[in-house]
Every structure is written in C-alpha cells, then in structure tokens.
Amino acid sequence: MTTDQFYIDGRWVAPLGTETMAIMSPATGQALGQLSLGSKDDVDRAVAAATRAFTTWGQTSPRERCALLERIVKVYTRRRDEIAEAMRIEMGAPIGLARGAQSGAGLGHLRDFVHAMQKIEWEAPLAPGDTANRIVMEPKGVAALITPWNWPMNQITLKVGAALAAGCTMVLKPSELAPLSAELFSQILDEAGVPAGVYNMVHGTGPLVGEALCAHPDVDVISLTGSTRAGTAVLKTAADNIKRVGLELGGKGAAIIFADTDVEQAAAGTARALFQNSGQSCNAPARMLVERAAYDRAVEVAAEVARSVTVGDPASDATQVGPVVSAAQYERIEALIEVGMSEGARLVAGGPGRPDGLKSGYYVRPTVFADATNAMTIAREEIFGPVLTIMPFDTEAEAVSISNDSVYGLAAYVWTTDGERARRIARRLRSGMVRLNGTDLPFGSPFGGFGQSGIGREGGVWGIEEFLEVKAVSGWPPE
Known part of the structure; x- marks a missing residue:
C-alpha cells in the first residue's frame, strides 16, 4: 500500500x-x-x-x-x-x-x-x-x-x-x-x-x-x-x-443530567456518545454531571455500558469500539487513566491495559471514573479516548458553573423534562453547541466553539x- x-x-x-x-x-x-x-x-x-x-x-x-x-x-x-x-x-x-x-x-x-x-x-x-x-x-x-x-x-x-x-x-x-x-x-x-x-x-x-x-x-x-x-x-x-x-x-464537553429526566436513557446515551469513535471526537460528552438524587444510578448505567460495548476488529460488523489511531495516542490515554486513578477518582469500569483477548493493536478499555472533581486532570484535559468522567452536583447553578469551568467551550448536553430550565441553561452555557435531551444538530448548523x-x-x-x-x-x- x-x-x-x-x-x-x-x-x-x-x-x-x-x-x-x-x-x-x-x-x-x-x-x-x-x-x-x-x-x-x-x-x-x-x-x-x-x-x-x-x-x-x-x-x-x-x-x-x-x-x-x-x-x-x-x-x-x-x-x-x-x-x-x-x-x-x-x-x-x-x-x-x-x-x-x-x-x-x-x-x-x-x-x-x-x-x-x-x-x-x-x-x-x-x-x-x-x-x-x-x-x-x-x-x-x-x-x-x-x-x-x-x-x-x-x-x-x-x-x-x-x-x-x-x-x-x-x-x-x-x-x-x-x-x-x-x-x-x-x-x-x-x-x-x-x-x-x-x-x-x-x-x-x-x-x-x-x-x-x-x-x-x-x-x-x-x-x-x-x-x-x-x-x-x-x-x-x-x-x-x-x-x-x-x-x-479541542473540547471537554459536559452532559448535565437532572433527576427529573429518564436517567437511564440519559446516562446510557451519554456513555455511548463518548465511546463512539473510540472517544476521538472533539465534541464528545467527556464529562457527565449528574444531579445527586440520580447520581448512583447514572454511574451504574454508564459502567454497564462500558462493560457491554463490543471492542475489537474494525472489520467486524459486531464491533462498536475500535482501536485508537496510533501508538502515541494509546500511550497518552493509558497515562491519563493512570493519572485519574492516582488523583483519587473512583474507577468503576475499564482501566489500564488492553481489553481481554486483544494482545496487539491500539485498543483502550472503555473506562468510567466516578466521584471526580472538576480540578482533576481527567476532568480538565482533553483525553481524546474512551474515558468518561462523572461528577455529582446539587443545584442548577453548580451544574452550569462546573460545565463552564473549562478552557474549552465546544459542545454541551442537557437532559431535563423542564422546558424552562432547558432554555435557561442553554442560554447560560459558554458553548458553541448545546444539545437538549439527546437531540442531534442537523447538517447546516454552525460547528465551532468558545474559548480554546x-x-x-x-x-x-x-x-x-x-x-x-x-x-x-x-x-x-x-x-
């Protein structure tokens, strides 16, 4: 070739x-x-x-x-x-x-x-x-x-x-x-x-x-x-x-999930969106912020998704998550997973090393960290791999503050059945794109962001x- x-x-x-x-x-x-x-x-x-x-x-x-x-x-x-x-x-x-x-x-x-x-x-x-x-x-x-x-x-x-x-x-x-x-x-x-x-x-x-x-x-x-x-x-x-x-x-998008929504749908949808393309999307929802009343269930669902997705040969129709693009990218992601563990985030799925049965290629285990803070490296740096970071919040203002506390501002996601809240938060998020309740932006929408x-x-x-x-x-x- x-x-x-x-x-x-x-x-x-x-x-x-x-x-x-x-x-x-x-x-x-x-x-x-x-x-x-x-x-x-x-x-x-x-x-x-x-x-x-x-x-x-x-x-x-x-x-x-x-x-x-x-x-x-x-x-x-x-x-x-x-x-x-x-x-x-x-x-x-x-x-x-x-x-x-x-x-x-x-x-x-x-x-x-x-x-x-x-x-x-x-x-x-x-x-x-x-x-x-x-x-x-x-x-x-x-x-x-x-x-x-x-x-x-x-x-x-x-x-x-x-x-x-x-x-x-x-x-x-x-x-x-x-x-x-x-x-x-x-x-x-x-x-x-x-x-x-x-x-x-x-x-x-x-x-x-x-x-x-x-x-x-x-x-x-x-x-x-x-x-x-x-x-x-x-x-x-x-x-x-x-x-x-x-x-x-770059981006470090936040998905804000309120307890009034279908938490299982929101958490699963967020995890799948992050793992798509092996996490190599600048607009991926890399941070999942969950209202405390729904937090434990959301963490469970995200972990279940990480454990259930099929990682393997990209030539197979059954494969959902393929390798990352290069050895350098693989090594960087693995290092950041180790950093997440050392900084005190709770590993609930995945972790370092290739998935079972894959001894070669640049495969990363779909990974979920819970109980993170927005000051942690895994919450601030763009990992560009299948690594999801989950944090709790108590109030709407706190959720918006955490989401906006980033040098990036490309994409954000909000899950709530309260229409007024959805409109209010969409206006407050410092992000070039906001997707409400799992909707997609159609072709022709402006793609770009704030800040870095x-x-x-x-x-x-x-x-x-x-x-x-x-x-x-x-x-x-x-x-």
Whole structure:
C-alpha cells in the first residue's frame, strides 16, 4: 500500500522531496505501506497552481460552483463504500461507523452546501429599496485547509465544500495518519471535473507542510482542525501576513443530567456518545454531571455500558469500539487513566491495559471514573479516548458553573423534562453547541466553539462565509 503522489494543478504528480513514513494499522500495530511526505517545494508549486486558478475560478458564478458541488455529490455517493473502507483501514473506525456516520458526514455536508448556496445573498442592496449602494460577497482567495484524522471526511468536506462554494481555490493537507480517504476524495473531485488548480492536495506533516502553507505569502485564508497547540502555532505564523484564520480545536464537553429526566436513557446515551469513535471526537460528552438524587444510578448505567460495548476488529460488523489511531495516542490515554486513578477518582469500569483477548493493536478499555472533581486532570484535559468522567452536583447553578469551568467551550448536553430550565441553561452555557435531551444538530448548523475550542464556524451558510470577503460599492448604476 504505497501512497506516493500528490494532486496538484489537475494532475497526480510525484513529490519533489524524498521523505516517507509508514502507514500503520491501528488494529494490528503493523505497517501497511508507505506514505510520501511533502516538502516546502511541493507546497510552493501547489500554492502557485491555486493562485493561477483563482484568476478564473474566483470569477465564476454561484450557479457554476453549485453545479460542480452537485457533480461531486454524485461521484461521492457512488464511491462512499470505498471511502468507508479506507477509514476503517487507516484510523480503525468500526466498519458500521465508517459506512454510517463517518462516510455519511461527508456526503451530508456536501449536499447541505448545495442548499446553503441558495441562502446567501451574493449581491444585495445595503438596505431594502436602496439602488445606489451594493453589498457584494466575493471569495477570499487561496485557502490552506488542514484536516485531522479522527473524522477525515467530515472535516475535509466541511472545508473543501465551503471553499468551493465561496469561489476560493485551495491546497488541502490531510492528516498523515489518514491519507487513504484523502486520496480517494481527491480522485472523486478529479472525476467530478474540478478545474485544474482549483483543488490541490499535498501529504505531509504539520511542522513541515502545514507550517509552510500557513506561512506562504500567497495564502489568504487558513482553516485548521486540530489541537489547541496546533491552533496557537497557526495563529502566530499567520500573523506575519495578516491572514484570516478559522480554527476548530479541542473540547471537554459536559452532559448535565437532572433527576427529573429518564436517567437511564440519559446516562446510557451519554456513555455511548463518548465511546463512539473510540472517544476521538472533539465534541464528545467527556464529562457527565449528574444531579445527586440520580447520581448512583447514572454511574451504574454508564459502567454497564462500558462493560457491554463490543471492542475489537474494525472489520467486524459486531464491533462498536475500535482501536485508537496510533501508538502515541494509546500511550497518552493509558497515562491519563493512570493519572485519574492516582488523583483519587473512583474507577468503576475499564482501566489500564488492553481489553481481554486483544494482545496487539491500539485498543483502550472503555473506562468510567466516578466521584471526580472538576480540578482533576481527567476532568480538565482533553483525553481524546474512551474515558468518561462523572461528577455529582446539587443545584442548577453548580451544574452550569462546573460545565463552564473549562478552557474549552465546544459542545454541551442537557437532559431535563423542564422546558424552562432547558432554555435557561442553554442560554447560560459558554458553548458553541448545546444539545437538549439527546437531540442531534442537523447538517447546516454552525460547528465551532468558545474559548480554546477555536475561532469561527463550519457548516452551512456560516461555513461558506468563512471564505468570503464583504465588499461595499456605492453609486451602483441602475439596471
């Protein structure tokens, strides 16, 4: 399994550098093949292609761009199973999850951008009836798109789809841990007829390819999904050229469960949401806050879920939780589980070491800690693994205070049958997204957060606007 070409200027080309890395199987811990890594020279030629292409693509009509997105949707739909299989191999997503939410997220976002384009006023009067003053929405320019490994198609389509809709040209740097799905996505865009230079893809590491992209003087806008550390580095690099930066970073979401709700449903739903994707979701409900009257039962239910989920080979339809993505990720999660135990949290399920019967691969035991405090490391750091931390609360104000006591503010969850309380808490939570009583946010909702969870929003109209400039024109001639 050798991945040794980049997609630049409408063609598959050989890298200019010679550096490579192994493509690893999270399920076995063994090498699957080899990935060629890009260099600054590869970035330069990809940005040059995007810069040339912007002179024409940036002038296309929304109708033309929408037609390209519709073609991409058709090809993606036909090749969705291939995308799912690639994510199973490269990141260890259970095949059911890969065929469902993982590949489905990409398709859903692409379809939604087609609809979102119809909602944008690309040219409009400054005020109703004003014929002399015009507001024009125009593409920002060349975009650097840097995506993670945990939801590969979700993040690639959120960025590429929005940039295409806006009229930007782009260079994508997918995660080096998830190169196979990015290769397939590039094939899909080529088959759909994306014009040469509009979309370019270069494999590589963040410190080399990512930094070169962010520092490039011809890049106008940067969109990164990654760690808070990576976001900080991007902001510092982008400051030299005053680039627009969009960041989707970490999270430590809290699920607040009141005693008036169906506690078993709420606790089980929270635990399953956390364990999905092996806990590798920035918007996962990693902290479960439970009203004291319902606390003991909620802890029991969460522990039962942890003990009952099927952990194993991602190729099996029976598997619910697969491996985490890498040896480094496995070791970090294991270390944090040990920290949770040493700091005094009560271990009620899981714990260190691989699940029974799994002697290789990066498998983590679904783990539940109870009786934690919000000062503990496991309550403050983003573990990014199948580790749930549970805390009690006595009052609504205390629950909100604990939830908001975090450097992050991406997603929050509330379970209560009291409608007024639900509305009141939703308004008080410092979080970019709030899900009430197990509901999902539909495609087109703005995805992003407060604080160190990032800057800007992805998805729908808000996602497209991240790649647009606003131009004010006075003295518009009558038509």
